[in-house]
Amino acid sequence: MTTSKSRAVTGAHAIGNRGASPRFAKFVRQRRIALLAAAALAQACVLGWMVWERETLLSQGREIALDVVPVDPRSLFRGDYVILSYEMSRIPAATLPQDIRTGDRVLIALAQRDGAWVVTGAGTPAKPPAAASAPGAVSIAGHVQHRTHDAWPSGNLVVRYGIESFFVPEGTGKEIEGNVAARKVIAHVALRRDGTAALKGLTVDGVRMEMPPLF
Amino acid sequence: MWIARRQFGDDLARWQAAGWVTEEGSRRIQAEIDGRGRGPGFAGVLAILGAVLLGFALMSFVAANWQEMSRLVRLGIIFAGLFGSYAAAGVLFARQYDAFGHAAVLAGLSAFGAGIMLIAQIYHIDGHLPDAVFTWALGALATGLVSGSPPALAAAAVLLGLWTAWETGIAHTAHYAFLPILAALALTFHLQRWRPGLHLTGALATGWVVKLGYVLDGGHAHGIVAAIGLAACAVAVGWMVLARRAGRAGRGEFEIRAQQALAWAGGEDIAASVLGYAIATAFAGLFALQFLEKTQTGVLVGLAALTLLALVAAIIFGLVGGRRGIVWLGYVGFSVEILAVYFKTVGTLLGSSVFFLIAGLIVIALAGLAWRLHRAEDGLRGGVA
Numbered sequence: 251m252t253t254s255k256s257r258a259v260t261g262a263h264a265i266g267n268r269g270a271s272p273r274f275a276k277f278v279r280q281r282r283i284a285l286l287a288a289a290a291l292a293q294a295c296v297l298g299w300m301v302w303e304r305e306t307l308l309s310q311g312r313e314i315a316l317d318v319v320p321v322d323p324r325s326l327f328r329g330d331y332v333i334l335s336y337e338m339s340r341i342p343a344a345t346l347p348q349d350i351r352t353g354d355r356v357l358i359a360l361a362q363r364d365g366a367w368v369v370t371g372a373g374t375p376a377k378p379p380a381a382a383s384a385p386g387a388v389s390i391a392g393h394v395q396h397r398t399h400d401a402w403p404s405g406n407l408v409v410r411y412g413i414e415s416f417f418v419p420e421g422t423g424k425e426i427e428g429n430v431a432a433r434k435v436i437a438h439v440a441l442r443r444d445g446t447a448a449l450k451g452l453t454v455d456g457v458r459m460e461m462p463p464l465f
Numbered sequence: 466m467w468i469a470r471r472q473f474g475d476d477l478a479r480w481q482a483a484g485w486v487t488e489e490g491s492r493r494i495q496a497e498i499d500g501r502g503r504g505p506g507f508a509g510v511l512a513i514l515g516a517v518l519l520g521f522a523l524m525s526f527v528a529a530n531w532q533e534m535s536r537l538v539r540l541g542i543i544f545a546g547l548f549g550s551y552a553a554a555g556v557l558f559a560r561q562y563d564a565f566g567h568a569a570v571l572a573g574l575s576a577f578g579a580g581i582m583l584i585a586q587i588y589h590i591d592g593h594l595p596d597a598v599f600t601w602a603l604g605a606l607a608t609g610l611v612s613g614s615p616p617a618l619a620a621a622a623v624l625l626g627l628w629t630a631w632e633t634g635i636a637h638t639a640h641y642a643f644l645p646i647l648a649a650l651a652l653t654f655h656l657q658r659w660r661p662g663l664h665l666t667g668a669l670a671t672g673w674v675v676k677l678g679y680v681l682d683g684g685h686a687h688g689i690v691a692a693i694g695l696a697a698c699a700v701a702v703g704w705m706v707l708a709r710r711a712g713r714a715g716r717g718e719f720e721i722r723a724q725q726a727l728a729w730a731g732g733e734d735i736a737a738s739v740l741g742y743a744i745a746t747a748f749a750g751l752f753a754l755q756f757l758e759k760t761q762t763g764v765l766v767g768l769a770a771l772t773l774l775a776l777v778a779a780i781i782f783g784l785v786g787g788r789r790g791i792v793w794l795g796y797v798g799f800s801v802e803i804l805a806v807y808f809k810t811v812g813t814l815l816g817s818s819v820f821f822l823i824a825g826l827i828v829i830a831l832a833g834l835a836w837r838l839h840r841a842e843d844g845l846r847g848g849v850a
Contacts, residue, residue: 283555285611290551290573293604294544297580301540304588352636393593415591419529449589461587464537 305464307448311440314360314367314388315453318435331417332426334437334449338369338390339410344403345372354394356409357445361387391445413439413449429454473498509564513616516568520575527583536587543583546576554612570614577604595631602628606650615659622650622665629673637680643673655735663735667742675749687753694747695775701740705786708733737788744779744791748772748798756805769806776802777831784838799828 318334338358346356359371359381367388371381375391382389392411399405416437418426429435436453438460451460474495481491523546527539550573557566578601584590585597602624609617629643647670654662674694678687751772755765776799783791803824 279558279561282558282612286551286555286558286570286608289604289608289611290548292607293573293577293580294547296600296604297544297547297577297584300581300584304584304590308588410591412590412592416589417586449591461536464540 301464304448307442307446308440308450309463311442311446311448312388313450314439314441316367316437316439318430318437318452331415332423332430334414334416334430334435336411336437339408339414340398340406341369341372341409342403343397343399343405343407346407347374347377348402350374350394350407352394352396355391356394356407357382357389357391358409359384359387359389388441389445390439390441390447392447411447413437413447416449416452426452426454509567512565512568513571516571516575519572520578523575523579524582527579527586539583539587540580543576543580547573547580550576558612566612567614567616570608570612570617571620574601574605574608574617574620577601593635595628595635598624598628598631610653613657615657615662618650618653618657618659618662619665622662622669625650626669626672629669630676633676633680639677639680640673647673660738663738667738671742671746671749674746678750678753685758687750687758689750691747691750691754694743694745694750697743698740698747698775698779701736701743702782704736705733705740708736737786737791740782740788741790741794744776744794744798747775748802751775752802752805756809765809769802772802773799773827780831781834781838 316336316338319337319339338360341356341358343350350356355375357373357375357378358369359373359379360367361370361381361384362368370384370387371379373379373382378389381387390411392409395408395410397405397407416426426435434455438450438453438458440448440450451458453459477486477491477494480486481488486494523543526542550569554566554569554573557563557569581597581601585592602621605617605621605624608614609619609621625643625646629640632640632643647666651663651666651670654666675690677693678684678690680686681689751768754760755768755772760768776795780792780795780799783789783793783795807821
């Protein structure tokens, strides 16, 4: 049976082992510091991995340039970032299997026509689009955000690729917002082989805005 | 806490003056009380609040996206904040300034969260935002577990609550992935015997179940919520009765094992807390069924009667068992229910008058019943003594 005393000792574990023998308390404290250091290192590793993954993708991924289309002007600028939308953000539901659901991963094939990257096919990781293997074509991975129509094959699927936000310094978003509305913005996107995309920068009214490599 | 201690000190002096406690006994009781841990204390609370403010400062710094400072320097500040906070926590724990150590751990966790946000910002990552919150929560959970820091575990619970609410809001369906994580969190708090943490998980579980009513069956699944709540009430009451019986059971092997199992599960106190959250869940479901759904008058009357009866039962149960929390929960629910029924059904002032007359009579009858029960309990105690 758990006595109140043993409970008190167990409870004290959370606040530093008051009531335990001094040697045991010292051991627990030393172990806690070591574990705390391990936790700090693990968290730093998570952050470091995030940086490394993006830096590798941006420096080694294949670059494509996509025309940015205006979204509803009222919701275009929110806080400190600009919302970007693309032609490929809306995919006809008929080009994908009927059982596709919100949150599912999709692969969209893109090819250059008259200097612009256009959608040439759509598929899933299990059944990639055949058009993606055509010479010069690429595939970009995204997730289905929602359907515009319940009954398949009507309507479109709204797909997000993780390149829909461009963060800007405080108070500078309005200018880009105006250029997006005037269709003067091109997004430069780096693509990994598996279709993962990262936003490298924007060309706004002919001027390229790009961040230099971190190192 | 200090109010309770002061109140106890005043009571002790009064008992000594009345001759119920000897001077020596009074002195020893006071020494025993003074010797107990005083919880985090004022300084600790202020340190935690300070750490939270530092965390917000870091996050605001990230959100400002200050271009005068290079990305590398901004990242460096986050990493320095992270390692600096944890190093400070280590030093403070080693010197036995535990309250300040916990505050430093919270500051480290804030730096971790700010780091995730900063990296998402500088690389324009527009991913699934709940994933970022989940990563942050896992960091908090791991740190809380290895450092034995209740504030870090509380932060993890809050972040996990935010994560599941966000996921549910986006997908507009039940987020079942939260359940095993919630169970693990509750077990962790239980093993640490940290009651506030258990209450946090209780609140999270209640919120999760209540949300089911708004996302399942096109947002009309409040009946499921009420059913889950009532079933949980039955389980909690059974658990309380078993725990009480086990306490009075004989010394056979089975009884001892049952006592050990119930003691491990937390006994009657934990069951009473579960009952409180179960009542809240059932009431939320019944309330939505009555007042948010298009309900026919007959059904509404039936549901209102069921709700009021259940709340009266909860109040009586709380009074008999000496569970003030359940009594208050029942009173609050009863008041809200009466008010809601009034707004939904009564149109004329005369009708209002009759309604309040009937409700008043019910409550007075309830008070009389409670008084009789109280007297009967006192009589039993007197008989035993």
